[in-house]
Amino acid sequence: MPPYESHSTYAAAEAAAEAFYSEQEYMGKAANDDSNRRLCCRSAVTVAAVAAAAAPVVTFWNGAIVVGAGPSGMATAACLQLKGVPCLILEKSDGIASLWKHNTYDRLHLHIPKEFCELPHLPFPADFPTYPNRRQFIQYLDNYAAHFKLDFRFNQQVTSAAFDPAAACWKITTRSCNTSSAAGAGLAAAAAAGAVVSEFRARWLVVASGENAEAVCPVIPGAGDFKGRVLHSSRYKSGADYQGLRVLVVGAGNSGMEIALDLTNFNVTPSLVVRGPVHILPREVFGKSTFAVAMKLLKTFPLWFTDSFLVWYAWALMGDTNSYGLHRPAEGPMTIKTKLGKTPVLDVGTFAKIKNGDIKVVPAIDHLTSNGAQFADGQVQQFDAIILATGYRSNVPQWLNDNCNFFSEEGFPRNPSPKAWKGETGLYIAGLGRKGILGAAFDAKNIADDISQLFFAAELESHARVQPAPQQQQQQLLRKPQMLQVPSFQPNAPTTRPPQLHTPMN
Ligand SMILES: NC(=O)C1=CN([C@@H]2O[C@H](COP(=O)(O)OP(=O)(O)OC[C@H]3O[C@@H](n4cnc5c(N)ncnc54)[C@H](OP(=O)(O)O)[C@@H]3O)[C@@H](O)[C@H]2O)C=CC1
Numbered sequence: 001m002p003p004y005e006s007h008s009t010y011a012a013a014e015a016a017a018e019a020f021y022s023e024q025e026y027m028g029k030a031a032n033d034d035s036n037r038r039l040c041c042r043s044a045v046t047v048a049a050v051a052a053a054a055a056p057v058v059t060f061w062n063g064a065i066v067v068g069a070g071p072s073g074m075a076t077a078a079c080l081q082l083k084g085v086p087c088l089i090l091e092k093s094d095g096i097a098s099l100w101k102h103n104t105y106d107r108l109h110l111h112i113p114k115e116f117c118e119l120p121h122l123p124f125p126a127d128f129p130t131y132p133n134r135r136q137f138i139q140y141l142d143n144y145a146a147h148f149k150l151d152f153r154f155n156q157q158v159t160s161a162a163f164d165p166a167a168a169c170w171k172i173t174t175r176s177c178n179t180s181s182a183a184g185a186g187l188a189a190a191a192a193a194g195a196v197v198s199e200f201r202a203r204w205l206v207v208a209s210g211e212n213a214e215a216v217c218p219v220i221p222g223a224g225d226f227k228g229r230v231l232h233s234s235r236y237k238s239g240a241d242y243q244g245l246r247v248l249v250v251g252a253g254n255s256g257m258e259i260a261l262d263l264t265n266f267n268v269t270p271s272l273v274v275r276g277p278v279h280i281l282p283r284e285v286f287g288k289s290t291f292a293v294a295m296k297l298l299k300t301f302p303l304w305f306t307d308s309f310l311v312w313y314a315w316a317l318m319g320d321t322n323s324y325g326l327h328r329p330a331e332g333p334m335t336i337k338t339k340l341g342k343t344p345v346l347d348v349g350t351f352a353k354i355k356n357g358d359i360k361v362v363p364a365i366d367h368l369t370s371n372g373a374q375f376a377d378g379q380v381q382q383f384d385a386i387i388l389a390t391g392y393r394s395n396v397p398q399w400l401n402d403n404c405n406f407f408s409e410e411g412f413p414r415n416p417s418p419k420a421w422k423g424e425t426g427l428y429i430a431g432l433g434r435k436g437i438l439g440a441a442f443d444a445k446n447i448a449d450d451i452s453q454l455f456f457a458a459e460l461e462s463h464a465r466v467q468p469a470p471q472q473q474q475q476q477l478l479r480k481p482q483m484l485q486v487p488s489f490q491p492n493a494p495t496t497r498p499p500q501l502h503t504p505m506n
């Protein structure tokens, strides 16, 4: 059964998108338990509060904690691990790269060349095409996690993270489910099995929860009246599910444009809501990726020149897009990307379908009716399904206690790039700089350099306090981190500071 059939009304679409995201949190796997066990005997000290069943399990992690097991989080963890800093990744879903695995459509390919989408220290296989498909990219990410033996805790939704100045560490609270009783039992049974609250403490916190953490479903007037299917683009898989239906795609970003194209390949003639100005560019310029050309031009020429070239080239190749309802913004595509983070549309065939009438461009929706929509220009059309390709949002404001006002209300760093990766009190940010995967790789390397310096300085200091043999200590520390022990830690004692950790002799 296609996913949308269980929640076919508009009112249910946002709840469904939300449920989908949280659903993944409940689907535990045995492998996950293994990684949890491994974790406990490496660089952490986990204290089960046996006396009080409701009290959270507290894990003291001597290193960095990363929130999010997407490309940005994994890149940061790999860089940290290579530098010898223990790193634990908390992920709300049941596995890595959940957005790529569960929330993308079948025909998705990277639309910029693979060399701009590589994570640090592991290139794509040489036989991958220039624009790897969804399956290949996922394979690369799975391989990345395995190659660097990254430490994950899945099914751990971070519900809060705050810096505790007294203890000089981050206190991170997660919610998870009793996965063994919930496995395969579905959401309701999982919820009944009861969520488990855990606590993690670490000196360094890396926010890598993603620019696309949550689906955005706008409130459209009359939405409650519409009787057809409504879903967010993150639930769309293929036009095969819509054959014979009248479909409205809302939103002219890269998702909406490509979904509209996909529908035409299954004999659907979709309408596409383009409510405002949009930059649509050919994917390639003289056989070279437009993105690569733009990057090259930006190295030598100012932004305005690069923009003028791109718009001129788009005009030369595609003609005037205005007459097809696609009006260009006053500012150029790279200026808008830099200022607002909005990515231009890279055309993979949609424009030709708009030109030949297979896709009908319509203006903003005025309101929905029981069986369709009325648009801003007064026209009324009937639809059986509406796909909201209306974008995503960061979820950082929901869980990060950002008392230094580092993040905007939208959950993005206020600092303009390239300093957007470092906050205060051990807070770091990977992949929220609106610079794609390349930007995330850049963040990851900088974060790892920074944290590793602080980590080893702190380790040396604490060892100097324990044993007065600095040279010998330094040699030990430069080895791979080993199990850390707490000599006389009292599980139920009040803890304002993490216990003193030391590396055993080996
Ligand atoms: N192959 C690839 O590599 C792909 C990459 N992506 C990337 O994923 C990210 C997310 O893309 P996408 O999902 O397209 O989201 P975007 O945020 O890029 O686009 C959302 C679109 O929806 C429009 N919109 C929002 N609300 C409404 C509304 N109420 N009525 C009408 N239109 C509305 C926005 O218009 P407005 O601009 O007026 O706000 C915008 O055009 C982007 O970075 C994109 O580049 C996506 C697909 C494929």
Ligand SMILES: O=C(O)C(=O)Cc1c[nH]c2ccccc12
Pocket: 111, 112, 291, 337, 343, 344, 346, 434, 435, 436, 437
């Ligand atoms: O995927 C993104 O959102 C990016 O930031 C990278 C990117 C993809 N396509 C582009 C076109 C112009 C500028 C940046 C990008």
